[in-house]
Amino acid sequence: MAVTIKDVAKKAGVSPSTVSRVLSNHPRISRETTRKVKEIMEEMGYHSNIMARSLVSNKTYTLGMVLPRPAEELFQNQFFAENIRGITTQASRNGFDVLMTAGHSEQDELEAVTRLVKGRRVDGIILLQSRKNDPIIVFLKKEEFPFILIGHYGDDDILCVDNDNIQASFDATMHLISQGHERIGFVSGPPNLTVSQDRLEGYRKALAENGLRMLSEWIVEGEFLQESGYRAMSFFMNLPERPTALVVIDDIVTFGILRGLTELGFKVPQDLSLVSFNNITLAELSSPPLTSIDIGIYQLGYMASQLLIRQIQGDKPQLLRTIVPHRLFVRESSLNLKRNWS
Amino acid sequence: MAVTIKDVAKKAGVSPSTVSRVLSNHPRISRETTRKVKEIMEEMGYHSNIMARSLVSNKTYTLGMVLPRPAEELFQNQFFAENIRGITTQASRNGFDVLMTAGHSEQDELEAVTRLVKGRRVDGIILLQSRKNDPIIVFLKKEEFPFILIGHYGDDDILCVDNDNIQASFDATMHLISQGHERIGFVSGPPNLTVSQDRLEGYRKALAENGLRMLSEWIVEGEFLQESGYRAMSFFMNLPERPTALVVIDDIVTFGILRGLTELGFKVPQDLSLVSFNNITLAELSSPPLTSIDIGIYQLGYMASQLLIRQIQGDKPQLLRTIVPHRLFVRESSLNLKRNWS
DNA sequence: CTGAAAGCGCTTACAG
DNA sequence: CTGAAAGCGCTTACAG
Numbered sequence: 029m030a031v032t033i034k035d036v037a038k039k040a041g042v043s044p045s046t047v048s049r050v051l052s053n054h055p056r057i058s059r060e061t062t063r064k065v066k067e068i069m070e071e072m073g074y075h076s077n078i079m080a081r082s083l084v085s086n087k088t089y090t091l092g093m094v095l096p097r098p099a100e101e102l103f104q105n106q107f108f109a110e111n112i113r114g115i116t117t118q119a120s121r122n123g124f125d126v127l128m129t130a131g132h133s134e135q136d137e138l139e140a141v142t143r144l145v146k147g148r149r150v151d152g153i154i155l156l157q158s159r160k161n162d163p164i165i166v167f168l169k170k171e172e173f174p175f176i177l178i179g180h181y182g183d184d185d186i187l188c189v190d191n192d193n194i195q196a197s198f199d200a201t202m203h204l205i206s207q208g209h210e211r212i213g214f215v216s217g218p219p220n221l222t223v224s225q226d227r228l229e230g231y232r233k234a235l236a237e238n239g240l241r242m243l244s245e246w247i248v249e250g251e252f253l254q255e256s257g258y259r260a261m262s263f264f265m266n267l268p269e270r271p272t273a274l275v276v277i278d279d280i281v282t283f284g285i286l287r288g289l290t291e292l293g294f295k296v297p298q299d300l301s302l303v304s305f306n307n308i309t310l311a312e313l314s315s316p317p318l319t320s321i322d323i324g325i326y327q328l329g330y331m332a333s334q335l336l337i338r339q340i341q342g343d344k345p346q347l348l349r350t351i352v353p354h355r356l357f358v359r360e361s362s363l364n365l366k367r368n369w370s
Numbered sequence: 371m372a373v374t375i376k377d378v379a380k381k382a383g384v385s386p387s388t389v390s391r392v393l394s395n396h397p398r399i400s401r402e403t404t405r406k407v408k409e410i411m412e413e414m415g416y417h418s419n420i421m422a423r424s425l426v427s428n429k430t431y432t433l434g435m436v437l438p439r440p441a442e443e444l445f446q447n448q449f450f451a452e453n454i455r456g457i458t459t460q461a462s463r464n465g466f467d468v469l470m471t472a473g474h475s476e477q478d479e480l481e482a483v484t485r486l487v488k489g490r491r492v493d494g495i496i497l498l499q500s501r502k503n504d505p506i507i508v509f510l511k512k513e514e515f516p517f518i519l520i521g522h523y524g525d526d527d528i529l530c531v532d533n534d535n536i537q538a539s540f541d542a543t544m545h546l547i548s549q550g551h552e553r554i555g556f557v558s559g560p561p562n563l564t565v566s567q568d569r570l571e572g573y574r575k576a577l578a579e580n581g582l583r584m585l586s587e588w589i590v591e592g593e594f595l596q597e598s599g600y601r602a603m604s605f606f607m608n609l610p611e612r613p614t615a616l617v618v619i620d621d622i623v624t625f626g627i628l629r630g631l632t633e634l635g636f637k638v639p640q641d642l643s644l645v646s647f648n649n650i651t652l653a654e655l656s657s658p659p660l661t662s663i664d665i666g667i668y669q670l671g672y673m674a675s676q677l678l679i680r681q682i683q684g685d686k687p688q689l690l691r692t693i694v695p696h697r698l699f700v701r702e703s704s705l706n707l708k709r710n711w712s
Numbered sequence: 713c714t715g716a717a718a719g720c721g722c723t724t725a726c727a728g
Numbered sequence: 729c730t731g732a733a734a735g736c737g738c739t740t741a742c743a744g
Contacts, residue, residue, distance in 0.1 A: 030488065032721055043731045048723055056729055075488030079425045080721035084736045088421070090469070095458050109451040112470070116437050120472040120482075125491075127432070127469050128454070130462040140462075146372060146417030148737095149467075254655070283655045290657065313596070313625045315632065315657050374737055385715045390739060398713055422737035426720045490721095 031074045040068045051076055082148075091119055091336060092150035094137050094164075095130040096157055107306065107325055108156070111178070114329025115154060122337050124151075138163050145173050152336045154178070158188075160220045176336040178328050179222055180349060187339060189331045189350040191323045193223055196354040197230025197275060200303045200321055203356060204273040205238055207364040209301060213246035213271035215260045215281055224249070224277060227305070231275050246271050250281065257284025264300075265292065273301035273362070279308045279320055282361075286314060302361040316360035324352040373416045382410045393418055424490075433461055433678060434492035436479050436506075437472040438499055449648065449667055450498070453520070456671025457496060464679050466493075480505050487515050494678045496520070500530075502562045518678040520670050521564055522691060529681060531673045531692040533665045535565055538696040539572025539617060542645045542663055545698060546615040547580055549706040551643060555588035555613035557602045557623055566591070566619060569647070573617050588613050592623065599626025606642075607634065615643035615704070621650045621662055624703075628656060644703040658702035666694040 033051075037044045042061060049057050050065040068074075082088045093115070096108070116126045127150055131137030141164050144150045153168060158179035168175045169186065177188040204212050214231045217224040228247070235242045248263060250256025257276065261284070264270050276282045282304040289296055296302055296316055304311070307322035331350055339345060375393075379386040384403060391399050392407040410416075424430045435457070438450070458468045469492055473479030483506050486492045495510060500521035510517045511528065519530040546554050556573045559566040570589070577584045590605055592598025599618065603626070606612050618624045624646040631638055638644055638658055646653070649664035673692055681687060 030490065045731060058729060073488070075485060077425070077721050078485075078489040078491045079421045079430070081723080083419070083421045083425055084723045095455065112454075113437065113472075116470050116472045120474075125469050125471045127467050128458050129467045130455075130458045132462075143417060143420075146415070147420040148372065149420045254651075280651075283652065287655055309596075309622075310625065310652050313629055313656070387715060400713060419737050423739080426739045
């Protein structure tokens with residue numbers, strides 16, 4: 029069996045209480061005792077049993093996270109790895125681990141969260157996505173359990189870290205307008221995600237402020253998948269009056285659009301200019317390189333971890349909503365070369 | 371406070387022991403009692419405290435995993451998300467969660483694993499990478515703690531799930547040979563990773579079996595980064611006698627090569643044919659599309675989870691080393707078009 | 713089929 | 729500065 033606090037106590041000639049106090053750096057233990065106990069712990073290879081400690085202290089030093097479902101797979105492949113790295117790195121720095129669980133349906137996910145929360149398995153939950161009327165959020169609020177959302181949830185007063193997606197999308201659209209475009213389309217993601225809604229709003233705002241036409245047929249909804257881009261592309265290119273530029277919800281979707289355009293013999297940016305979001309590594313490498321808005325994925329994760337841990341430790345957050353800044357990277361896919369569309 | 375087994379017992383008019391037995395589906399409990407207790411658990415919103423349960427049963431139903439360090443970042447971004455999804459999905463199906471921790475140095479990583487193992491925080495460990503003389507593996511073997519390696523570790527008798535990377539690389543090289551190439555180079559990864567060594571070996575074997583020349587200057591080592599590809603490319607293209615085709619350790623590295631070639635005005639596959647590994651989503655989308663060997667990343671994770679859980683549950687594995695099959699996807703980057711190199 | 717009791721490895725008032 | 733004792737929420741022989 030593993031070495032316990034008792035074994036150490038016996039060998040050191042002190043009580044288990046004392047060993048426990050040494051472990052938690054209790055102030056009223058003599059230097060000499062501390063030194064001796066630590067030496068013996070080292071010698072015996074003692075490691076405190078986390079389950080036991082957590083049972084009595086009611087703290088787990090663990091953050092919980094639910095893996096998004098496969099539907100969002102491609103989007104997540106890019107987003108997710110960076111995000112997780114941010115979350116886990118910051119958690120580790122603060123002595124926290126990250127527990128992942130997966131659900132195959134919305135119901136599964138809720139059950140998984142319930143198990144983690146009610147089973148006192150984690151001290152807080154990080155949500156990677158925000159849907160409309162998310163039952164998980166409803167549950168966590170009801171339980172008053174610490175959690176943080178990457179994204180936001182209506183105007184609700186919950187702790188979250190987010191981009192200003194309205195502004196980001198406004199910026200993306202303005203960039204196209206500044207390149208001389210007047211017919212600009214929008215390729216959106218699943219309409220129940222707040223990120224889709226916000227970016228659509230920013231796009232609309234930019235068009236409105238510039239007195240540009242806003243046709244409903246220039247807005248297409250889809251998934252975070254290449255196929256969605258491909259489909260949107262063929263829809264747009266068959267319109268009698270087609271847009272000359274698109275704002276696209278995600279780089280992956282843009283890759284689908286690009287592929288379709290290449291197959292049909294269209295050129296980017298000459299026939300269609302493109303701006304998208306997320307600035308994944310490969311945005312820069314595609315041909316042409318993609319103009320994309322970097323949303324600071326790593327930082328989103330990092331901040332989420334940080335703020336949640338503070339909340340767990342009882343700090344009152346100054347702001348409920350933390351904004352991670354975005355930045356537009358202009359590349360060839362949106363540069364005003366010789367245009368075919370004039 | 372949360373509802374405990376005692377609360378349920380009191381309300382149901384039975385002893386805590388009985389409630390516990392209902393919880394674990396003990397066979398000798400009457401239907402009637404079971405029904406009643408379950409009803410009350412439901413009614414009170416009871417969820418068993420995982421820490422307490424795990425303290426006494428000495429089982430955590432958790433698999434541990436150490437996040438690879440940032441050095442391998444880009445490689446991992448692609449690999450990792452798929453892999454984790456495989457691991458977590460299969461773990462969840464079996465009632466296990468996955469605990470992640472991060473280390474910033476080899477020393478950190480070892481400490482993290484020690485903490486998980488000695489602190490009885492997890493029932494088994496999944497290692498995502500195999501280095502030469504990995505101290506973590508040495509530690510786990512010494513502790514006789516259940517673990518599984520994605521990859522392999524020399525010829526050691528440890529549980530692992532792996533590709534046949536020698537054969538895969540042999541296949542990749544043979545494909546180039548079948549396209550008429552005689553001067554074939556190899557862009558490798560970090561030399562201390564077994565995956566680098568195996569793929570190099572497969573490449574050499576194919577050249578040897580076909581009596582092709584094997585110049586040491588046609589082999590370049592690097593990281594799983596675009597920059598490595600870029601550098602390898604400029605090295606190769608400045609050789610007096612340069613290869614006409616390359617086998618490349620990873621798609622990301624190939625993207626770097628592609629970018630460099632494009633900048634210099636070279637064409638793929640005409641000036642240089644390319645085959646690489648991993649077949650990430652974007653391999654298909656690059657221009658030209660990349661020929662790549664799919665190594666079944668999701669399946670690697672899935673199998674690892676499955677086999678580790680079996681091991682934890684005491685099943686003797688039939689085979690220590692499980693091979694996930696690979697498959698070559700031939701695309702334009704290696705097709706024999708009009709060649710410039712003849 | 714069910715209960716009382718001991719115990720998993722730790723923490724923490726209470727007392728000295 | 730340190731120890732004895734109670735207790736965190738559960739499981740599991742032992743006894744009936």
